[in-house]
Amino acid sequence: MSSDHLTHNKFEILSAFIDGELDDDEKAIAENLISSQPECRYYVKSMALQKNKLKEACGRVKAPSGLRERCLVAINGDAMPVSKDKPQRKDRYSTIWWIAAAAILVVSLIGILRQETIPNDGRFELSSYEVEEYVYRHFNSGTPELLTSYSTTEAEGYILEAWDIDMTVPELSGASFTGFSYAEFVPDYHTPVLVYHTDDTLEPIVIFAFDVAAMHGDISLIRNQEAVETCVHPDSVHIKDIDGKHIVSWMWDGTWYAGASDHHGEVFASRLPINR
Numbered sequence: 001m002s003s004d005h006l007t008h009n010k011f012e013i014l015s016a017f018i019d020g021e022l023d024d025d026e027k028a029i030a031e032n033l034i035s036s037q038p039e040c041r042y043y044v045k046s047m048a049l050q051k052n053k054l055k056e057a058c059g060r061v062k063a064p065s066g067l068r069e070r071c072l073v074a075i076n077g078d079a080m081p082v083s084k085d086k087p088q089r090k091d092r093y094s095t096i097w098w099i100a101a102a103a104i105l106v107v108s109l110i111g112i113l114r115q116e117t118i119p120n121d122g123r124f125e126l127s128s129y130e131v132e133e134y135v136y137r138h139f140n141s142g143t144p145e146l147l148t149s150y151s152t153t154e155a156e157g158y159i160l161e162a163w164d165i166d167m168t169v170p171e172l173s174g175a176s177f178t179g180f181s182y183a184e185f186v187p188d189y190h191t192p193v194l195v196y197h198t199d200d201t202l203e204p205i206v207i208f209a210f211d212v213a214a215m216h217g218d219i220s221l222i223r224n225q226e227a228v229e230t231c232v233h234p235d236s237v238h239i240k241d242i243d244g245k246h247i248v249s250w251m252w253d254g255t256w257y258a259g260a261s262d263h264h265g266e267v268f269a270s271r272l273p274i275n276r
Contacts, residue, residue, distance in 0.1 A: 014040055018047050128220040129186045131210070131258050132227075132240050132247040138185070138193075139206050139245065139260040146179030146195055155180045159192055167209050167255045172196050172271040175205055183208075189219045198261075205268065207259030212251070223256060224249070231256075235274040239265030250274070 010033060016022050017030035033040040147158070152169035155177070159165050163182055171177070175196040183193045185208060196205040215221040227238035227249045237250045246265030249258045250272065261268045 010037075010040060011043075014044055015047075018044060127218065128222050129189075130222050130224070131208075131256070132224055132242060132249070134186055135206075135208055135247050135258045135260055136242045136245055138183075138208070139204075146181050148179045152177050155194070163192070165192060165209075165211060167192065167211075168252055169194055170207075170257075171273055172205065173273070174199050174271055178204075186219060186221070189221070194259075198263075203262045205259060205261040205271075207257055210256040210258075212254050212256050215256070237269045237272065237274070239269065241265075 013022070013026060013030050014033065017027065017034075022030060034044055035041070152171055155169045156167065159167060159169070159180065159182075169177070169180070175198045178195045178197050180192060180194050182190050185191045185193075191211075192209045194207040194209065196207075197203065198205065210221060215223070224238065224240055227240065230236055230238040231249060231251045234250075234252055237248055240247045240249070245260055246263075246268065247258055247260050248265050248268045249256065251257070259268065
């Protein structure tokens with residue numbers, strides 16, 4: 001993912017895609033964005049879900065005549081013409097119900113945009129983040145301040161007691177465990193980070209660990225779909241190339257691990273205590 005922002009052009013084409021307003025060429029462009037960029041896929045999924053909920057709630061009720069004009073007048077701030085005829089009780093409540101439904105729709109959509117996007121220089125930033133991209137960023141920015149530990153077992157005990165996270169701290173072949181921390185992976189989201197150094201060159205290996213059940217909430221961490229489909233067994237790994245850096249991912253007992261080093265991903269993977 002080259003950017004965590006949904007540009008105006010992407011917003012326009014994806015919105016039109018959701019509404020079924022694209023021709024074949026434009027639809028192909030939108031489908032490519034959805035399949036290749038997690039933020040686009042997240043946006044379409046969220047808006048489609050909201051659209052379905054509104055359809056389920058309101059789809060079986062016929063709107064009263066003139067509702068569209070009334071809503072447009074209200075939005076534009078113009079005075080609404082007053083009818084001299086007193087409406088029937090049933091019609092009055094029907095109109096009130098539809099105006100309320102329209103208001104709920106507007107508030108719901110605003111709530112979605114406020115929750116899932118943050119305005120930034122004319123672009124929208126989603127509160128979802130791709131795991132591999134941020135592992136890459138952290139590795140390039142250097143290791144965090146660490147709590148030193150003499151053993152992986154000692155680190156596991158501390159992580160469980162201090163942060164209530166039951167996970168395995170792996171032993172790596174040809175590398176020594178240096179220390180660990182509870183680092184801010186993305187804004188307002190912390191997770192354990194494990195640091196090792198190779199025995200021969202002392203180059204760092206950095207691994208982030210995530211509780212899979214806690215990866216989605218107000219902040220959503222998106223795993224590479226191919227990685228999710230690949231890492232279905234404890235001895236499965238996935239390697240993703242981001243600008244020449246290999247991010248290695250795997251899963252043990254409900255914990256998702258993603259790490260990077262200065263070596264090829266296969267070399268990194270060969271250090272893991274798994275059956276290859």
